[in-house]
Amino acid sequence: MPAATHFSMPDTFLPPSLFASLVQNSADIIAVLTPWGNIEYINPVAGAIFGTNSTVLRRTNILRLLYPHDQPVLASALESVQQAKEIRLPALRFSSISGELKWLECTLTNQLSNASISGIMLQARLVTPTVQQPVSQPVATEIYSSQLYTSFAANQLGGVFGLSLEGVVEHVNQGITKAIGYGQEEMQGSHFARFLHPEYHRHAMTAFQKALNGESGKIAAKVYHPSGSERDISFTLSPVFRGNEVVSVQGMAKDITKLKRAKQIIRQQAEQFNSVIQSVTKPLFVLDTEWRYSYVNKVYTSYVGIKRRQLIGKCIWDIFPKLVDTLFYAKCQATVASQQSVYFEEYIALHNLTLSYSLYPHRNGLTIYFSDVSQIRNTERELNKLSFVASKITNGVVIMNAEQQIEWVNEGFMRLTGYTKEEVIGMVPSRLLQGPGTDPETSARIDKKFNEKIPFSEEVLNYRKNGEKIWFAIDITPIFDDSGELINYIAIETDITEEKKKEKELITLADELLKQNRDLQQFTYIISHNLRAPVANVLGLIGLLGKMNKETPQYELAISKLGTSANHLDMVIKDLNKILTIRSNAQAGIDEIAPLAQVINEAASGLEEKIEESGAILENLVPRDITITASKAYLYSIFHNLLSNAIKYRSPERALHVQVYMESDQKTRTLYFEDNGIGIDMEKAGDQLFKLYRRFHYHVEGRGIGLYMVKTQVEALGGEISLTSQPGVGTRFRITIPQLAA
Structure with a gap:
């Protein structure tokens, strides 16, 4: 909650402590309101005027302190001042805790853009003794309020309307008909939701119910215009009290169609501008024509280790006198003289640093930003050494930038893939080498590991330039600078095509062994059941025949059964022979x-x-x-x-x-x-x-x-x-x- 001591005033006007004292001890009421009238701050004199402690009034809606028929005037003013700088109001009636009416002249000032206040400032002066009050009868009071409201509402640029407790439009001013496009006669007697786009009905009814419950509410909605078009309208619905009872709802409407479109354009431009500003992550500062700091960003103050207030207004050569003997000093002088932008690097032996500078001259001085490229240059030297070693090994070696684009490949990579170095520079290896046979899950897994910026290994099916398949075992290592920023990837690629062929052969062999094992189980069943039974029958019948009289019918029956068992045995053996023939000749005629x-x-x-x-x-x-x-x-x-x-x-x-x-x-x-x-x-x-x-x-x-x-x-x-x-x-x-x- 803002306090008086937080009010920000220009340094040339009043010291903050004096200003705070004036606010606290002012004879006028000074308050900070939200756009919908909630009191964020109110000074102590308000307590004396309203007969209570000023802290009790905080977070109260200012409209609840007004006489019911004067509420629409202040509510409309709160809406209007958001598009203006200041609005002065005639004397309004406020109710004290005892019920006594207090006449106050009010001035509203838009301080929404003031970061120290962020609200609407109300200054109210007690004028009860000087105002000729109407006769203290309800009818006379309502006549006064109606005249006051009509006079104020009729002269507002926005629309003002009144609703019954059922949401029916009871009265409108010319502003509402201009904003929405419907005549007063057409609107009066209709429910207000009739004029809204259906998708906003629920929000509108919520705001209306809120007003019926004694709180102001604000919504933005689309309305149907008689021409068939739609307009963006800002509505504020405020309760009108008689005592503690809400007797009606006062509404204000403003056509914000153009404003909304303008805000959208401004928002887009602001986002673009903010994106540009946020992208400047390097140290940046601005010098005026006397070589004094006029602006420094946080990155710069962090880099040099000096606070902003110690730099602004000071000459850079006084703070860093040793810079006078550097290339940077000479380039600054030359850039101001030529008014041409300059980009250069300078190695600072004392600190073993390499800085890259960008200098932009302008009418008011010089804008400079730079970056420490020491790690990059050191990495380049290390990469040069690595490239010498990598060029001599048979495996493929690929160096990529942070976007996975190829910066360098060795001869081993070119021999394995068939591509030349010129053909692959700037390409992403996965897009260059992967093809229709590459497993999508493997590709997705590789992309995920790249995004996680962690070392990983994978086996992936790639394609040579001539379309021939080649299996690679890849080992990826990300490279980071001292600040933790990713700068490169190094990939080692090993040809494992022969290993994959052997692996496939082993899998095929395992499948064959599994099939043969199943066959053996089947054959075991055949031998134990289908062969064993007829063989046992044959042996048993042969034993019986030796004991039987050949002239008896039983002997003939045994001979017949012996033939049946022998035929069954022959049939089983033939079945086995067929199966074994198929297995042994599995590849015969397969290419027919x-x-x-x-x-x-x-x-x-x-x-x-x-x-x-x-x-x-x-x-x-x-x-x-x-x-x-x-x-x-x-x-x-x-x-x-x-x-x-x-x-x-x-x-x-x-x-x-x-x-x-x-x-x-x-x-x-x-x-x-x-x-x-x-x-x-x-x-x-x-x-x-x-x-x-x-x-x-x-x-x-x-x-x-x-x-x-x-x-x-x-x-x-x-x-x-x-x-x-x-x-x-x-x-x-x-x-x-x-x-x-x-």
């Missing part, structure tokens, strides 16, 4: 280019009799010109098995309908085989799909090897297979096979 639609038709031809018997319909929607890089024999077997299964497990309720179609890009062929058969319960099947000797329907004959063979052959082609199915609806297989060439 097969016409896909033709292969599907050939597989269907092999099942032509069964297709005709079942009445099945096969739609081969694969275009005839599409080829696939894969073993034709495997493709034939895959579609033969899928089509055979579709016929075997068709629905008895509808004709079998099979569709084969595909999606394709440069890297893969994705095939879909879809039927409307009896389907599979996926929840019951679980992870048993594509397992050897796993069956899900037992109403038809089968061994449970077909889907396992399909999966084995698809994987032998380097592909993947999956299915979705629903009982009673059908099944769809999705087969993806990578393409080396199409």
